[in-house]
Amino acid sequence: METVDTLIIVFAVIAVVGSAAGAFLYDPPASPKDFVVTFTEEEHDVASEESGSVSGSTISDTVDVPVPMPNVTALELTVTMSPSNSPPVRANPANAVIIVKDPAGSEVGRKTITWASTESGAKSVDFDIAQQYLAGLPDSVDTRNLTAEEAETWAAGEFTNRTATGIWRVTVQISNPGTVPNEETFAISVSGTATHYHGQARLETGPISGAA
Amino acid sequence: MVKTQAAMGTPEGERGAWSSRTGFILAAVGSAVGLGNIWRFPFSAAEGGGAAFIFIYLVLLLLIGLPIMFAELAIGRKARLNPIGSFRKLTEGNRLWVGAGVLFVGVSLFIISWYSVIAGWVMRYAFGSVVGSYFDDPAGYFTDVQTGMDALGYHIVVMVLTASALAIGVSKGIERVATIMMPILFTLAVFIAVYVGFLSGSGEGYSFMFAPDFSEVDGSTVRSAAGQALFSLSLGQGAILTYASYLDKKESLTTNGTIISIADTGVAILGGLMVLPALAAFGLLTGENAQGGAGALFIGLANAFSNMGIAGYFVGTAFFVSLFFAAFTSAISLLEVSVSFVVDQWNVPRKKAALLMGLIAYSGGIIAAVDGEIMGFMSGSWTDAILILGALLISIFVGYVMKDAIDELDRGGIRGVGRITIAMTRTVVPIILIVLLVLAIKVEIVDQYFASIDLFGW
Numbered sequence: 263m264e265t266v267d268t269l270i271i272v273f274a275v276i277a278v279v280g281s282a283a284g285a286f287l288y289d290p291p292a293s294p295k296d297f298v299v300t301f302t303e304e305e306h307d308v309a310s311e312e313s314g315s316v317s318g319s320t321i322s323d324t325v326d327v328p329v330p331m332p333n334v335t336a337l338e339l340t341v342t343m344s345p346s347n348s349p350p351v352r353a354n355p356a357n358a359v360i361i362v363k364d365p366a367g368s369e370v371g372r373k374t375i376t377w378a379s380t381e382s383g384a385k386s387v388d389f390d391i392a393q394q395y396l397a398g399l400p401d402s403v404d405t406r407n408l409t410a411e412e413a414e415t416w417a418a419g420e421f422t423n424r425t426a427t428g429i430w431r432v433t434v435q436i437s438n439p440g441t442v443p444n445e446e447t448f449a450i451s452v453s454g455t456a457t458h459y460h461g462q463a464r465l466e467t468g469p470i471s472g473a474a
Numbered sequence: 475m476v477k478t479q480a481a482m483g484t485p486e487g488e489r490g491a492w493s494s495r496t497g498f499i500l501a502a503v504g505s506a507v508g509l510g511n512i513w514r515f516p517f518s519a520a521e522g523g524g525a526a527f528i529f530i531y532l533v534l535l536l537l538i539g540l541p542i543m544f545a546e547l548a549i550g551r552k553a554r555l556n557p558i559g560s561f562r563k564l565t566e567g568n569r570l571w572v573g574a575g576v577l578f579v580g581v582s583l584f585i586i587s588w589y590s591v592i593a594g595w596v597m598r599y600a601f602g603s604v605v606g607s608y609f610d611d612p613a614g615y616f617t618d619v620q621t622g623m624d625a626l627g628y629h630i631v632v633m634v635l636t637a638s639a640l641a642i643g644v645s646k647g648i649e650r651v652a653t654i655m656m657p658i659l660f661t662l663a664v665f666i667a668v669y670v671g672f673l674s675g676s677g678e679g680y681s682f683m684f685a686p687d688f689s690e691v692d693g694s695t696v697r698s699a700a701g702q703a704l705f706s707l708s709l710g711q712g713a714i715l716t717y718a719s720y721l722d723k724k725e726s727l728t729t730n731g732t733i734i735s736i737a738d739t740g741v742a743i744l745g746g747l748m749v750l751p752a753l754a755a756f757g758l759l760t761g762e763n764a765q766g767g768a769g770a771l772f773i774g775l776a777n778a779f780s781n782m783g784i785a786g787y788f789v790g791t792a793f794f795v796s797l798f799f800a801a802f803t804s805a806i807s808l809l810e811v812s813v814s815f816v817v818d819q820w821n822v823p824r825k826k827a828a829l830l831m832g833l834i835a836y837s838g839g840i841i842a843a844v845d846g847e848i849m850g851f852m853s854g855s856w857t858d859a860i861l862i863l864g865a866l867l868i869s870i871f872v873g874y875v876m877k878d879a880i881d882e883l884d885r886g887g888i889r890g891v892g893r894i895t896i897a898m899t900r901t902v903v904p905i906i907l908i909v910l911l912v913l914a915i916k917v918e919i920v921d922q923y924f925a926s927i928d929l930f931g932w
Binding site: 265273277280 | 623816820826827829833834837840843
């Protein structure tokens with residue numbers, strides 16, 4: 263048998279065995295890598311109530327947080343709000359309801375900050391969006407005993423509506439703002455980190471642009 | 475005594491020859507035009523100051539790209555053998571130069587092993603575009619495509635097609651594929667470039683690539699432009715040398731080499747006119763997309779197609795079909811280097827040689843198809859240094875070692891170009907390439923893989 267014929271047989275065997283080994287041994291979600299990016303903090307003014315009534319009025323505004331990356335499996339946000347009036351003059355406690363929505367428009371987080379009638383100063387709340395995701399896993403799948411990493415990997419594959427690059431939206435609704443005078447301005451800032459999977463177990467780096 | 479192909483008993487028909495000048499040019503352009511024209515050149519231009527980068531690129535194309543192109547063509551046509559056989563024949567068996575030939579064959583075989591996997595991705599995207607498979611979830615689709623059974627399956631298909639084209643022969647296989655695919659590629663590329671030009675918001679894409687900004691020009695810009703001038707032309711890997719070995723002695727190497735270089739540059743610019751306006755029109759020319767590479771095409775551009783509505787099916791299909799043609803014709807030239815070696819040196823039929831080298835290349839690519847990190851390493855920029863080394867060896871060989879190089883370069887063409895080429899390959903070209911090689915070793919190898927080791931004190 264010629265040398266070339268022997269080589270053909272050898273590499274044919276390698277090709278077949280290698281393909282089979284690759285097919286059977288390959289485990290796609292075995293060791294995904296994530297990368298963490300931070301987006302800059304920037305103040306965003308909530309529109310003030312210019313002529314609202316003393317009580318029962320609501321002011322609201324929306325802060326857009328561009329996260330130009332797909333497969334976001336965790337988003338940690340810190341929303342900080344600072345009332346402008348100090349000392350405050352309110353007839354009732356001011357309540358700020360903070361709602362976070364993903365690019366698909368689904369609500370993924372909601373928390374409230376309250377300032378008593380005489381209370382001033384900045385307050386903040388933290389959102390760990392990954393918890394929201396994992397809490398929403400269908401029962402039929404959630405019966406498995408997954409590690410946190412496995413669960414995130416699974417979530418990355420399942421939450422296809424969150425694979426789109428887009429704008430995460432933080433909406434703030436404030437009831438009972440300042441009453442004397444009939445306006446109160448709240449400064450709001452959003453900061454945080456996003457974790458996502460890009461491709462198959464590939465590490466990507468780089469800052470994302472945009473801010474609140 | 476060096477045996478020639480005929481003396482070794484290789485049937486004349488096994489080696490083959492181009493049937494026409496047009497066929498050779500299209501095949502060589504097909505070799506030069508590859509994925510790099512689409513996913514590397516436009517973004518390198520944007521990063522390096524737009525028109526400023528393109529100007530530097532054209533200057534370096536004249537200074538190093540064309541001389542190396544002419545030199546590879548001269549070696550191949552003079553020896554009429556594969557790289558190893560060529561160096562052996564022209565140096566009467568000098569082992570060091572035979573080793574250089576081994577480098578070319580090895581590098582081309584290595585590159586085709588992973589390049590085939592990526593060509594497989596493109597093929598799947600071409601099919602997927604017809605039915606909009608990736609429209610709902612481009613990123614998720616890319617995750618499915620790039621590794622695993624899907625990648626393996628398409629790797630097999632691409633390698634079978636590539637080896638089949640080579641098995642059929644130079645004229646009936648390689649040349650016929652190029653004469654069919656390259657005109658289609660040009661036509662589709664022009665169609666896409668015109669279409670995306672009419673999309674609202676596409677203007678940012680043009681300024682992204684063409685707006686001159688000399689403040690962006692620095693050492694890395696020059697290195698990038700020089701690298702582009704070499705790699706985009708498929709130089710330093712033996713492909714052009716091998717194709718030239720099938721070229722008629724009456725043909726002008728310098729004229730044909732110039733046409734190939736101009737066509738390749740034209741497609742690179744056309745690539746920018748397709749990709750960047752499309753990304754810009756949908757606000758996708760940001761973040762990772764703005765950096766080019768696979769993500770810009772397979773996620774970013776796929777995302778743009780998915781936002782085009784019904785037109786996205788047609789434009790997406792046209793784009794990925796043309797991209798596949800570019801990748802496939804390059805894959806053919808890469809595998810041909812080693813196939814020609816087996817045909818020439820081992821005196822075996824072309825079909826058997828194509829089968830053997832196809833199997834070897836496929837086997838080498840299996841690991842890249844199943845593991846994304848290994849693919850990332852294999853396709854990493856460190857191979858740039860190897861290709862620069864290859865180009866440097868070509869320059870030194872033609873400038874200082876090869877006999878009658880000027881006659882070979884001037885044969886059938888404008889007299890005097892050969893003398894200028896030899897003068898450049900003795901002076902300017904090796905100096906630039908040595909600087910590039912040192913920088914490439916530092917940036918692409920030492921900094922990448924041995925960052926903790928302070929080798930040079932830099």
